[in-house]
Amino acid sequence: MALTHEDVRKIATLARLRFSPEEEAKLTGQLAKIVDYIDQLQAYEVAEPEAPSQGARELEDRPHECLPREKLLANAPASMDAFLLVPEVKGGGGGDA
C-alpha cells in the first residue's frame, strides 16, 4: 500500500509521538519504502498457528516480597509520599504538533 502523510500523522497520534514537518516528510518516505518491502508477505504461504511453542509456563502463584516502594519511586521524575505526580489530566492538544 502507499503510505501517505495523513497516514503518518494518524499513526503518530496513536503512538504518542510528534514530528516536525521535515521529520514527517523524511519518515513518510522511509516508512513507505519499508511497508512496500513488507507487502511481499502477501505472496507467501501461511500456516495456522498451532499451540504456542514459545508460550509462558504456568507458575505457582505464591506471595513473595516486592521491591521496596521508595526504591521504585526514586526513579520517578516527580512523586509525593507514595504517589507519582503528573500535571493536570484534563486538556492537551494530542498529536497536533
Add this chain to the structure above:
Amino acid sequence: MPELWELSVEETARRVRGGEVSAAEVLESCLARTAHVEPLIAAYLEIFEDEARGRAAEIDRRVAAGEDPGPLAGVPVALKDNLSLDGHALTCASRILTGYVAPYTATAVERLLAAGAVPVGRANMDEFAMGSSCENSAYQPTRNPWDLRAVPGGSSGGPAAAVAAGSVPLSMGTDTGGSVRQPAALCGLVGVKPTYGRVSRYGLVAFASSTDQIGPIARNVRDAALSLRVIAGADPRDSTCAAEPVEDYLTGIEEGIAGLRVGVIREADPARLGGPVAENWRRSLDRLASAGAELVEVSVPSLDAAVAVYYVIATCEASANLARFDGVRYGDRSPEADNLIDLYFDSRSEGFGPEVKRRIMLGTFALSSGYYEAYYGRARGVLERMRQELTAALEAADVLATPTTPSAAFRIGEKVDDPLAMYLSDVFTTPASLVGLPAVAVPSGMDEQGLPLSLQVMGRPFGEATVFRVCRAFEREVGWAVAPKFLGERGEEAA
C-alpha cells in the same frame, strides 16, 4: 607469555581458582588494556573501576580462604546497557532513560556474579537494541577494533567491540533478531543466541518479547559454552523461562562431528551474494565436510520472508513494550508540558531517537485498525509456516548452517539513511529468532580487507550442546588465532 587480558575465560577462571594469579591482577591487566583501546573504539557508556576492584578483591579473599568462587572466578565482563545491575544507571543508550537507576539485578547478571565474574562496565548499544551498527546509540557510535572506520555491528556493538579489542574476555549481549550474532560476526567473535526460554529475561529491558534472549560474546567456542551454562536455566521470576535442565555444554564439546548431518538451506544460498562471503561460505562447507560432517540439502521456502516477518512482529511488540516510556514513572520527563497528554507526547518525542520512533511508528501502523490482519496477522501466518519448514529441516539434519551476515563490517555512516538496507543485513539471523531456535556465530576467516567473516550454526530447541560441538569442530578446522592483532599491535596507531 600472553598478557593476562589475552587469556580465555576458561584459563582466567582456572588460574584464579587455583591461586596462580589473583582476580585483582587479571582486572588490572584488563583495565590497562581498556585505557589503551577505549579512546579508539568507545565501547562503554560507563566503566566502574572501583567497584570492579572491590569485587575482584572479594574473589581473592575467597580463594585465600580455600573457597571456590565459581566457574567464572575473576573473569571481567562487560554488560550491555539494557541489563539491570542494582544501583547502576541503565539507559539502553536512550535519552529517555536519562537518570534511571536499576532498582534490582537481572537474573542473568546475578548468576554471573554468583559464578565469580567481575562486571567492569555498561557497554554501548543501538538505542533499545534497535539497529545493526551501534550508530543508533544516543551517546556515541562504537568503532570496530578490526577497522576503526567500520561499524562493530549491532545492537550489541559495545559488548562485541570490548571483547574484540581485549578489554574483557567476555561480555553479555542481547539478541532479538541477530543482535548478538551479527556484532560477534563483524568483530571476529563467537556469539550465542540461546533457545527462546533458555535464559531468564528478568531485569532485561524488553524490546520484542517473543524473541528477546540474553547471550554471551567471547573469543572462542568453549568460553561461550561455559558462560551460557552459567546464565541458563529456570527462573521463578520469568514465566517464559523454560524448566528444561541445563547441560554441561563442555562435556562432549571436543567429540567432533563425524557423521553428523549439517543442513544447507537451498533458499539461503550465499552464492547469489557473490564476493568474499560466497567464497568463504564454500570454504566453510568444505571445512565442515573435512571435519566429518555429512552435508545435506534442505528447503525452507519461507526463508526469504524472514526479514519482512521480523520487522512486522518485532516492531509491533516494540510499540507495545515501549508504551511504558511516557515520562510518568521513570526516565526523562519533558519540563514543558502543563497537562498529561502533552507530557506523553513531549517526553516521548524528545526522549526517543529516530530509529526507535521509526519502529514504534511501523509497529503502531501494523497493529492499527484496518491493517492488523493484513500485516500482523499475515506475518504471524508466514512465521508459522517458517516454523514448520525449519522444524522439518531440523528432522532431515541435526543442525543448519548459513553465513551469519551477508557482508563483512560496513563503513560507519554507510547505511544510516537507508533503514531498509540496514534491516536486510539481518537476513540470516532473523529466522532462528522468530522460531526460537538456538544459533551460534563462529568466525570463519577473513575477507581480503582483513575483516572477519562468520558461520552461523542453528540447532533444535534446547540443542545448544550439539550446536557448540559443531562450532568447536569448525573452529578447530579454521584454526582461528584466538588473540588477533588489534590497533597498535598492527602498527596502525599514530605514534
